[in-house]
Amino acid sequence: YLGILAAFTAMLPAVAGAAVANTVTDPTEYFLTCLHLLVNVGMACKDLFGATKAVATARAMAERVVGLLDALEGSTAPAAVAATGDYTAAVQLASLAVGAPGAAPLLSNLNLFLAHGDRLLVRGPNGAGKSSLLRTLTGIWPPAAGQALISVPTDQVLVLPQRAYMPLDATLKEALLYPDTKADASWSTSDETLSEALAWAGLEQLVPAGCTPSAAPLSAGLSGGEQQRLAAARLYLHKPQLALLDEPTANCEPSFASLLFGLCKERGTTLITISHELRLADLHTHELVLDGEGSYKLHGLQ
The missing domain is CATH 1.20.5 (Single alpha-helices involved in coiled-coils or other helix-helix interfaces)
Incomplete structure (x- = not known):
């Protein structure tokens, strides 16, 4: 100009x-x-x-x-996630291979048994198959081979992607209770409980003075860290038995990671966490390290 x-x-x-x-x-x-x-x-x-x-x-x-x-x-692979009668395992992977449909697997012959309450940290270089594993567990992609067996009911599984979804033109209540809607029982959650979740996540400032989470609009200008904290507040409210997390605290300070994973440990939530953050190892019970060449190492941390 x-x-x-x-x-x-x-x-x-x-x-x-x-x-x-x-x-x-x-x-x-x-x-x-x-x-x-x-x-x-x-x-x-x-x-x-x-x-x-x-x-x-x-x-x-x-x-x-x-x-x-x-x-x-065009895929003839078996269903991505199947129920299992072995309820001692929250998640069991049997000879699992994962990768994009129609492409060569990025990770093969993965065998894993997670008991209820176990917390698994998945690490590895970019392209090693971490996101492919998560997409397979959530049913977005079918397995290239093998099976993923999950005994946790579907409505007790919560997925927190790396980029938390923020609904448009929504109230804080709608954002906090996502993916539930007005048709779900959780919609009766009180403003007091919603405010408690916001305070736990350090987001009480999102509610204007004299307003409630049910009426307060969701700000369109939330930072990356605030969005991840709000997504974590969903876990606080929904209390899932199994949570699948993709870089859930990448934009947050270390103290919030301790708060989030401490809550999951206290509640006995089974976790599968994908992260590059080495400091999260102390907050998990097992670690799965992918080498980027289709192989892996699995070991206990506690």
Whole structure:
């Protein structure tokens, strides 16, 4: 815009001459009108370019979804998650191989037994299969081979992705109780309990003075750390038997990680945590280290 202004300043004599020729009585007003129109054109072009980028992004996302659906439709792999009658195990993986549908497995022959209350930390380099394992356990991808057996009821499993979902135009109550809706029993949760969860997560400042979580709007400007804290507050409220966590405290200070995993230990929540943070090892009972070449090492921590 400074360039536009400089160009118009240089053209001022010509503009003034044109104004006189067109019987415009005030050359300055004519100049400012032209400048205003040109700025509006520039802003419109900027919006147009932005919309073009958004459309391209949406198209790329749609193509990925279509590709995934096509791959799943042609897959003959067994169901990703099956119930098991062995209720001594919260999670049991038998000769499991994981990877994108139709692609070579990133991790093979994984055998794992997690009792109720065990807390597993999964580490490894990028591309080793950590996210693929999580997608398989959540049923997004089928296993390339083997089975994932989970004895915990589906409504007692909570997934916290690395980028916490924040509903649009929602109240704090709707954000805290997600993925539950008004049709679920949890919707009767009192404002007192919701405020307790916010205070536990260090987010009480999100409720304006004189307001309640049921009426307070969810701020669109939450930082990455605040979003992860709010997602952790969902775990506080839902009290799941099994939680699948992907970098749940990457944007939070170490003290909050101790608070979150301390709560899970106190409640006996079974955990599978994906993280690059070595300091989280002390907060888990087992560690699964992927080497990035399809193999792994599993050992106890406590």
